[in-house]
Amino acid sequence: MxxxxxxxxxxxxxxxxxxxxxxxxxxxxxxxxxxxxxxxxxxxxxxxxxxxxxxxxxxxxxxxxxxxxxxxxxxxxxxxxxxxxxxxxxxxMGVVFGQRTTLWWDLPLRDSYELARRIYRIPDATYTRNLDRCVELLELAPLLDVPVRQLSLGQRMRGDIAAALLHExxxxxxxxxxxxxxxxxxxxxxxxxxxxxxxxxxxxxxxxxxxxxxxxxxxxxxxxxxxxxxxxxxxxxxxxQGRSERTLVVELERELPPVELPGARVVRCEGTRQWLAFPASASAAPLVAELAARYELRDLSVREPEIEDVIARMYEEAERPVAAVPSH
Amino acid sequence: MAEALHALRCYGHIVRMWIRAALAYPASFWMTMLGNLGASGMDFVIIIVMFLHTHALGGWSLPQVAFLYGTSGLTLGLADLFVGSLDQLGVRVREGSVDTILVRPVPALAQLAGDRFALRRIGRVAQSGAVLVWSLVQLDLAWTPLKALVFVSLLLSGTLIFGSVFVGGSAFHFFMADAAEVQNSFTYGGATMLQYPPTIYARDIVRGTVFGVPLAFVNWLPALYLLGRNDPLGLPSWFRFASPVAALLCVAAAGLLWRTGVRSYRSTGS
Known part of the structure; x- marks a missing residue:
């Protein structure tokens, strides 16, 4: 492997x-x-x-x-x-381009598979086994005789994935x-x-x-x-790597100025509620213990970082190489 | 060799698939077929109308012009039937769907030539074939084995020459946004030109079809021999038998252009 x-x-x-x-x-x-x-x-x-x-x-x-x-x-x-x-x-190899189909637009789905069988010279037993598996798992049975242009995007994509796998x-x-x-x-x-x-x-x-x-x-x-x-x-x-942060959302007993807590910083305050950011790699337990010792808490929860944010930060930080060399 | 056979087999399968698809709507199929037959027949009606006013066109009689018409139409028709689908390559290049063709283990040419195979194109073949048969009956050529050989080679070489123009011309789609019209001017335009005797054209145009895009080898030159006529350009007489050589050169040139096209597509992308 x-x-x-x-x-x-x-x-x-x-x-x-x-x-x-x-x-x-x-x-x-x-x-x-x-x-x-x-x-x-x-x-x-x-x-x-x-x-x-x-x-x-x-x-x-x-x-x-x-x-x-x-x-x-x-x-x-x-x-x-x-x-x-x-x-x-x-x-x-099998290839699926999400935005363009490899299937034959005006012909029933089944015809595209028959063509793949010829093009890839798939032995009968292999073809039947793989087609059956795809039809079952991708629920293609009702679609086989429908012209590809009439399929919905999701159906077409399932059809495309099956077409890419028939030759194993x-x-x-x-x-x-x-x-x-x-x-x-x-x-x-x-x-x-x-x-x-x-x-x-x-x-x-x-x-x-x-x-x-x-x-x-x-x-x-x-x-x-x-x-x-x-x-x-x-x-x-x-x-x-994306230096992502988790967030501790605390509900205090009464309205207070931003709390002081080593290892975390307040990113938002709203009435009795405060949002504290801390590194995703750090454990929440000591922070919660420290917080509970210093303040009276009504409730609290931990939010995991959004992967989208992590990636977005990574893109921002990636150095920009010289993209264009103008000449005449 | 095994690969070429596999490519041909896949082409055949694609063609059969499209014929089946076309026959799924028989009414539509027969109507486009008749439309095709009628449209290509109009050319010949024009020729007949001309002969109502004159006995000869550039010194050629009606059956002789009909021979040119029939051979030009038949060879173009066959080439169009087999590889004419290639002129849709431009659309595929623009939408980027050539990519899906290139990831399959069969040469792109075999897949693209069979794409949307249009059986209705057989209309031109049938109509031109009928005119050719009529002209042969009227002409009553004194057939010899050599004449029969030249006649068969005319049909084969002519189809190959037109087919090469289709393939070579469509290779330009890989470089240019809209090459279909350039290609059409040589194929459909060229075939219309070949329906008339070479004597009605300016000498330089005729010379261009011998040494430039070699359309003269499709039917003009072999027809000079078959119909026993003089060459308006005064070329050596062996030119009349050189069509197979011209056809092979065309096939080689078209193959080279096609390869260059695919290669250029690979380095620039869509």
Whole structure:
């Protein structure tokens, strides 16, 4: 299980963007979508890949799938170069682009699966087994004979995920798999992905905006910003690195000026209620004991940090590399 | 070789899928088919109207012009039927759905050529074929084995040349926002040009179709031999038999352009 599947070493990708500047002049700008990525993914891992819009998430997925050629650096999937061995690697990977379907728009869902069977040369037994599993777990049975264009977004996404798994890929890339889905569809998709990862040992790399995806699915998260990995590790570590704070909400017996408590600071006061922030890594117990000894309390509660805030703070702190080199 | 066979098989499957989809709405299918037949037939009506006023066009009789019309329409029709779907590539590049094609283990060309395969395009093939048969009956060529060979090679090479123009032309979609019209001017525009005898055009235009985009090899040059006519350009007589060579060169050039297109897409993205 510890075998390395994906290796990314010093990978960059820059695009030349031409803009009109005045009537005749045009400026040429080099935009670094990815500015030096380094990471590895082991077989069987489920990795969340997050970052703001334009951070380079999709570009990374496109390079890993062999659609885009990196400008510099070394990239290997199962020991092969994705661009040079695209067709051979395609056989071993599954890809789901959340915002564009791989299904055939005007044909029944079933036809897209039949086509996948030919394209990936899936043996009959494997095909039947995988299709049955997907149909059961993703509840596709009533959809199989419906033209794809008539499916709802959530149904289509389930259909797309099934299409990407019929050939039993070793690695599954999901680009925003839950974008625009309702709560029920999201849950179904997440449960299914967890199942696939657990049962088949499929390596999963998923990019997302929805941190609940990560919290429920991924033991490891990579945060990318401005084309660089700014965090790579578990969710717990994310709180530490993001210097996130928990909040102690206390209800005092009577209205008081902001309380004094070492290790915590008052961030908000409202009548008898006060909000005290303290580092997420510190224990709440001594603080509560100290507080109770000094003041009369009516009630208190501890709020966990919002992961969104943690990530937002991380983006703010990530240094901004030079994004554009203007020339003529 | 096994890969090429697999690509062809996938193309065939995609084509069958679309035919089945089209036949799911039979009324709509037959109406577009008849519309196609009628639209391509109008060209020939224009030619007949011209011959109501004159006995020859650039020195060519009606059956001879019908021969040009039939061979040009049939070869374009076949090329259009097999790979004409490629002109929708521009839309796919703009929406970014080429990505979904590139992650499958089959060459992009095989998948894109079969995409939205339109069986109604068989209308042009049928209509041109009928005109060609009529012209052959009227002309009563003294068939020899060599003439039969040149005739078959005309149809094959012509289809390959037009097909190459479709493939090569659509490769420009990878570089340009809207290349469909450039490509159409060579395919549909070119086929209309080839319906008329070369003698009615300026010499430089005809020269362009020999040495530039080699459309003259589709039917003009082999027709000179089959119909026993003189070459208006006075080219060496072996040019009349060179269509297969021209076709192979076209296929190679189109393949190169296509590869370059895919490669450029990979380094720039959508």
């Amino acid at each position: 510890n075998e390395t599947l994906i290796e990314v070493e010093g990978v960059t990708k820059s695009f030349v963007v031409r803009r009109r500047a005045g009537r005749f002049r045009r400026t040429r700008e080099e935009v670094h979508a990815v500015a030096g990525l380094d990471f590895t993914v082991r077989r069987g891992e489920m990795v969340g890949y997050i970052g703001p819009n334009g951070a380079g998430k999709s570009t990374t997925v496109k390079m890993l799938t062999g659609i885009l050629l990196p400008s510099t650096g070394r990239l290997r999937v199962a020991g092969a170069d994705p661009v040079r061995d695209r067709v051979r690697l395609a056989q071993r 890929p070793e690695v599954l890339y999901l680009d925003e798999p839950t974008i625009g889905l309702d709560v029920v569809s999201k849950r179904r998709v997440r449960e299914f992905l967890a199942r696939v990862n657990a049962d088949l040992g499929t390596t999963v790399l998923l990019t997302t905006h929805d941190l609940t995806d990560i919290e429920q699915l991924c033991s490891r998260v990579m945060v990318i910003d401005h084309g660089r990995v700014v965090y790579d590790g578990g969710l717990d570590g994310l709180h530490e």
